[in-house]
Amino acid sequence: MLDATLKTQLKAYLDKVVQPIEIVASLDDSAKSVELRELLQEIELLSERITLVESGGDAERKPSFSINRAGSDVGVRFAGIPMGHEFTSLVLALLQVGGHPVKLDEAVIEQIRNLDGDYAFETYISLSCQNCPEVVQALNVMSIINPRIRSVTIDGGVFPAEVEERQIMAVPTIYLNGAVFGQGRSGVEEILAKLDSNAGARQAEQLSKKDVFDVLIVGGGPAGAAAAIYAARKGIRTGVLAERFGGQVLDTLAIENFVSVKETDGPHFAAALEQHVKSYEVDIMNMQRAAKLVPGKLIEITTAGGAVLKAKSVVLATGARWREINVPGEKEYRNHGVAYCPHCDGPLFKGKRVAVIGGGNSGVEAAIDLAGLVSHVTLIEFGAELRADAVLQRKLHSLRNVTVITSAQTTEIHGDGKKVSGLSYKERNTDALKQVELEGVFVQIGLVPNSEWLKGTLALSRHGEIEVDARGQTSIPGVFAAGDVTTVPYKQIVIAVGEGAKAALSAFDHLIRSDDEELVAEPAENLALTA
Template sequence: MLDANLKNQLKTYLANVSKDVELVASVDDSKASGEMLALLNDIVSLTDKVTVKEVRDDAERKPSFSINRPNENLSVRFAGLPMGHEFTSLVLALLHVGGHPPKEEQAVLEQISRLEGEFEFETYISLSCQNCPTVVQALNLMAALNPNVKHTMIDGALFQDEVESRQIMAVPTVYLNGKEFGAGRMTLEQILGKVDTKANEREAQQLNEKEPYDLLIVGGGPAGASAAIYAARKGIRTGIVADRFGGQVLDTMAIENFISVQETEGPKLVAQLEQHVKQYEVDVMTNQRAVGLASGDLREVTLENGATLKSKAIMVATGARWREMNVPGENEYRGRGVAYCPHCDGPLFKGKRVAVIGGGNSGVEAAIDLAGIVAHVTLIEFDNQLRADAVLQKKLHSLSNVTVIVSAMTTEVKGDGKKVNGLVYQDRISDESHEVELEGVFVQIGLVPNTGWIKGSVELSSRGEVLVDEKGQTSMTGVFAAGDVTTVPYKQIIISMGEGAKASLAAFDYLIRSSVEDDKDEEASAA
């Protein structure tokens, strides 16, 4: 099942297993069960700490297997074959159940161990989803550390009947005790925040007690990370507060225009960014959402949990989010046929008909990727021609199961009350309306800046972007901005990093000049 290179790597990791681990496989005579058993036997051949037991029981899902310690009551289960992006989830589960200490902070581990109650999680994933492993690994860790927590990863492509019956049309989708708990990427801290009802109060109190920063960066994407590194290297007290570290890059699969790196993936780049930031004394606070900005002797950022962080200077780097169509049916069928990540959710539409809205690079790339999975793709573009690079258009037009419609405006997403079953568009030349029967709609029409929280505090453009000068200074003294949230053109990772570095240097210059002015004022008062 595993090639020689992968076996050698896995053997190295398994050397860290210190406790006996038992793999219990629920199988039948299917090909998938045979492949799963081959994988488990490969694992067992690499270490004497792991054993496998095959059972033909009445388990709900076959093939599936649990990872446990003999005579203990842990419950980490994989329903399906955890390969692709989920192979790392399997390795980490083996290590954590096998006694290897997790890398998370001790306070987080203690919070997991203190959880009381019964928590039975089920996570539906696709093996091509880059966001799913974050959720799977978080819940697996919780199950490995606390017997009150149980978790099963479920490959949606393998268990299609379940996916259909639960109307799951986006991954990852998590159920807790039989009820939908959440969808989309969630960090361990975010999950704990939802199940530990007292966590927010404790966290808000801790944040309120923090000393003021020299530079507080709001946002953890490329611009924020770059700004933090440049600030910390200047020796000033630096903090990052963000909903999640990495921002929109976490949802980006293929990156081929990051200079000096021929090809990488968003989550990989984010991990490298985070590692770089952590080499410096930067206070990183994630799972926090800013809701307000005020100016005084110190600038203040108010958070959703009620806490307030203070700083001499602020950097706004909150990036952007997927732009919505704002048509009837879009919100109603979000996650039930309306999707924004073709890499994540595409496998759930295998053999079905879908539409992609948008003819730029993102839309055409999505259509190309989906064409290899679904029965048919209809690409709809508002303009009278596609706007994607010529090489992408050439590839798109070579595909036999893709229809391209230009000069078309999507006016409605239709459904049966449970899921999408069609889309309506208006021909912008003839004004005629047309309906397309399909099961999925992938929206790829650009980004919207995340500036709602500072509206009224700093000056914004007509598009809602933060207006900045050539140094990244906003209309509020001591508040700077960088990246996709600003009016700087061309929303690219490399540009955001450069703008973050530039604005950070400008903020440092502002802090130096401010301190000199303060000294002069003190001298004048003394005289």
């Protein structure tokens, strides 16, 4: 299963294993079991510290396997074959069970160790889901730190009957002790916050004690990361308050237009952003949502958890999120047939009928991708014609299992109380109502800025975007903004990065022109440097 190059790379990683590992495989006569056996045998041969044992026991799922630290109760379990996006999760599990240090803050590790209770997690994933590995790796590392936490990763493509029985129509879906715990991307800190009910209050108290920031950046996407780097390079006290570091780019599959990077994906790009920011003295406060901005000589940002942070200047880079169609049934069936990420959730609709709402590039790309998995795709566009690039339209129209409907307004999503069963749309030319029977609806109609918390505080456009001038200045002195949340046209990563850098330089300029000589830590002779 592993080519020579991958084996060489994996062997180099496994040389870091310091404690004996036992892989216990539960297999049967299926083709998937044969495939898994081959993978595990290849892994065993790459390290003298790894032993493979085939168990004919009563494992709940076959094929599956556990990775155990010999002579202890430390281990994790995979049901299926963790390749694709989950191969990294497999490698990390081998290293961490084998004694390689866990890369978490000591305070977080201690919080995991001190969790009181027994936690059995089941995480349903698809191998094409770029959001799933973060959840899998988070739960695996938590189970390695605290043996009272048990984690099994389940590939929905290998266990379709189980997926159908539990009505799982979005990944990742996490069960805890038999009940749904959460859906969508989440990391260690977010999971901990849900398990440790007192964590939020403790964090708010700690955040409120922080010293005044010279520049506080709200948002951890490309714009926020660029602003943090440019501010920190000036030698001033810089903080980043982020609901999730990486922002919406974490949900992007392919990135092929960021200058100097020929091809990457969202999670890898976000990880590189975070690594770059952490190479400077930046105080990153992750998993914190801003709830209120109070102008003044010292600007205050209040978090949803009640913390109050103070700063001499602020850069708002809260980005945008997928726009909803706001019709009956959308919220009721979200993650039960209504989805927003075709790359993540598409495999769960294999052989089924789906619709894509939206005829722009994202909608047409989604329809093309889904056409290779599902039985039929109906693409519904509000306008009289598709808005996607011509090359994408040509590819779309070449597919036999795709129907394109234009001048159509989606009016309702139907379901049976558990999952989607169809949708209704109105022909805009005739006002006739039509209905399509299907099992899934993928909404791809653009973005909405994350600016609701700022209404009534600073100037917003009629679309909710923060109004900025050429320097990124908002209507409040000392408050700047950058990225997809602003009125700057063309919502692109490369543009957001540039705007973030510009906003940080503008904030720095604001500081040095202030009357308070102590605002800036940088020596006067360096103030002329802007790069």
